[in-house]
Amino acid sequence: MHIDWSHFTPWTSLAGGLLIGLAAALFVLCNGRIAGISGIVGGLLRPSRGEVGWRLAFVFGLVLAPLAYSLVAVLPARRIDASITLLIVAGVLVGLGTRYGAGCTSGHGVCGLSRLSPRSLVATLAFMASGFATVFIVRHLIA
Amino acid sequence: MMAVLFSWLAGLLFGVGLILAGMANPAKVLGFLDLAGAWDPSLALVMGGAIALGLGAFTLAKRRTRSLLGLPMQLPSNRKIDRRLMLGSVLFGIGWGLAGICPGPALVLVGAGEGKGVLFVLAMLFGMALFEVLERRHQAKAHAARTSC
Known part of the structure; x- marks a missing residue:
């Protein structure tokens, strides 16, 4: 392992993390809910009374974020290397996996660890380990 | 109405945070997940920053039964560490x-x-x-098994 200092962005990443934490804090204190994106989106697929509006609003907020950001600053560069086929496979796995595991990076990783949940800690360790292993296999064993 | 507005605001703030943090750049995320290559540790700071703020908020939230808007506090009650949790998380990873x-x-x-x-x-x-379909089938089967004996 060697650290890629040229791409290391400690301050913006920390600031972004604080904003994410602030959003999760606002959401739990005002709405009484966990800001878990996979759960919020997944809940739309089994709609029930009074559950649709706030879920759509949260998703709408996320989708609107690039526009809001671009009003204040230039959007940072981004790159998606995955091919179309790989994106589809990855998307299905993320959708299926997060619903079976009842959470993703936000629900288990940010909110779960913040509320000191052992279940979320185990889930976070599992998907991090699996993510590290997948990138290792794809970049260093197959390629 | 207020709940929907705050939900929108939380989503917006969350999204702006993701962009600023570098999480909305898949190449950067893969740089973090590539421990054996040129490792970009930035995203560890995203998690650290988010949890630093989250800890206080969730400690407060756990002590309340109602939110500031008067809504019921709905924190997860499931504590089971089972095959579903592990398998799902591994697939997601x-x-x-x-x-x-x-x-x-x-x-x-x-x-x-x-x-x-x-x-x-x-x-x-x-x-x-697909999860919803599999779940419904699973529950129907479990229900059939219960009623047949």
């Missing part, structure tokens, strides 16, 4: 490692007008719908 995209950033990419982001979200919704 594989998908995350293949594309460098998790659910929040996927929606931000859609908002940025990224075609590949739209494709990923459609596939993700398909995966979630």
Whole structure:
């Protein structure tokens, strides 16, 4: 392992993390809910009374974020290397996996660890380990 | 109405945080997941920053039964560490490692007008719908097994 200092962005990443934490804090204190994106989106697929509006609003907020950001600053560069086929496979796995595991990076990783949940800690360790292993296999064993 | 407004605000703030943090750049996420290559540790700071703020908020939240808007506090009660949790999380990690995209950033990419982001979200919704179908089938089977004996 060697650290890629040229791409290391400690301050913006920390600031972004604080904003994410602030959003999760606002959401739990005002709405009484966990800001878990996979759960919020997944809940739309089994709609029930009074559950649709706030879920759509949260998703709408996320989708609107690039526009809001671009009003204040230039959007940072981004790159998606995955091919179309790989994106589809990855998307299905993320959708299926997060619903079976009842959470993703936000629900288990940010909110779960913040509320000191052992279940979320185990889930976070599992998907991090699996993510590290997948990138290792794809970049260093197959390629 | 207020709940919907705050939900929108939380989503917006969350999304802006993801962009600033670098999470909306799949190449950067993969740089973090590539421990054996040129490792970019930035995203560890995202998690650290978010939890630093989250800890206080959730400690407060756990002591309340109602939110500041008067809504019921709905914190997860499931504490089971079972096969579903493990298998689901591992599958999610594989998908995350293949594309460098998790659910929040996927929606931000859609908002940025990224075609590949739209494709990923459609596939993700398909995966979630597949879960609903499998769950319903599983529950129907469990119900049939209970009523037959």
